Amino acid sequence: MTMHDWTRVDAGIFHAFRHSWIEEIARALNRGILPTAYYALPEQHAAGFGPDVLALQGKFDSNDDDGMDGHASSSGGGVLLATPKLQPTAETDMAFYRRKQSSIAVRHVSGDRIVAMIEIVSPGNKSSRNGLRAFVEKAAELLDKRIHLLILDPHPPGRRDPNGIHGEIWEEIAGEEYTAPADQPLTLAAYESGLSVRAYVVHLRVGDALPDRPVFLEPEKAVMVPLEKTYLAAFDAVPRRWQRVLQTPA
Numbered sequence: 001m002t003m004h005d006w007t008r009v010d011a012g013i014f015h016a017f018r019h020s021w022i023e024e025i026a027r028a029l030n031r032g033i034l035p036t037a038y039y040a041l042p043e044q045h046a047a048g049f050g051p052d053v054l055a056l057q058g059k060f061d062s063n064d065d066d067g068m069d070g071h072a073s074s075s076g077g078g079v080l081l082a083t084p085k086l087q088p089t090a091e092t093d094m095a096f097y098r099r100k101q102s103s104i105a106v107r108h109v110s111g112d113r114i115v116a117m118i119e120i121v122s123p124g125n126k127s128s129r130n131g132l133r134a135f136v137e138k139a140a141e142l143l144d145k146r147i148h149l150l151i152l153d154p155h156p157p158g159r160r161d162p163n164g165i166h167g168e169i170w171e172e173i174a175g176e177e178y179t180a181p182a183d184q185p186l187t188l189a190a191y192e193s194g195l196s197v198r199a200y201v202v203h204l205r206v207g208d209a210l211p212d213r214p215v216f217l218e219p220e221k222a223v224m225v226p227l228e229k230t231y232l233a234a235f236d237a238v239p240r241r242w243q244r245v246l247q248t249p250a
Contacts, residue, residue, distance in 0.1 A: 002228060004246040005206045006154055011123040013242050018120050020234035022052045028230050033078045033223050055116035055215060080221040088198040092174035114147055115217050121153040121165055132160045136168045143173060148216035149191040156185035166201050173197060194219030
């Protein structure tokens with residue numbers, strides 16, 4: 001059993017776990033999964049879509065041996081993988097989000113280019129209509145800027161998102177309804193944003209193992225995020241008192 005039922009504990013317990021999971025994902029990406037031209041940073045934010053982990057493309061001098069082509073180097077960086085075995089759940093063209101409005105672009109102080117964002121949904125993102133709306137609109141805005149997303153939602157749908165967080169995002173960007181399977185309420189959604197937006201969505205039940213999922217760094221090029229390994233490492237840091245609550249059969 002891996003994925004736990006986080007509705008059994010207070011939101012503060014999940015928040016502490018979430019913080020650890022964010023750190024574990026960033027460490028895993030930086031320890032050889034990402035090509036040497038890229039790096040990941042946990043991002044601190046108060047609420048809403050922050051995001052949790054930024055994947056950035058570094059700036060290199062023209063004589064840098066690592067280059068910017070995404071291939072592995074002697075320093076042990078990972079390799080961008082083509083993803084022909086992944087079948088998109090759905091695809092839409094880029095005409096979806098053209099509302100003229102003021103917005104604040106999320107940037108990192110390093111000045112290096114943001115290529116992807118990873119977000120772990122928290123209960124607060126779904127606790128109010130305004131909170132959910134802000135999350136969905138921010139996701140659509142980032143995809144419109146051709147920033148790839150990986151969104152992990154370990155919480156079941158509620159009355160504000162009856163088809164899960166992906167259902168809300170897909171309706172926003174494509175104007176199409178999405179029906180999530182009733183018996184698999186948890187969602188892992190990767191979005192590839194190029195000339196079109198492709199969604200790669202899997203659903204899980206409580207107790208399911210977490211499959212590796214892609215985070216796209218370029219159109220049709222991704223690295224795989226080890227969700228099971230990082231989840232278990234983060235869960236090991238949860239106080240034993242709350243581990244017992246989460247692991248005790250209902």
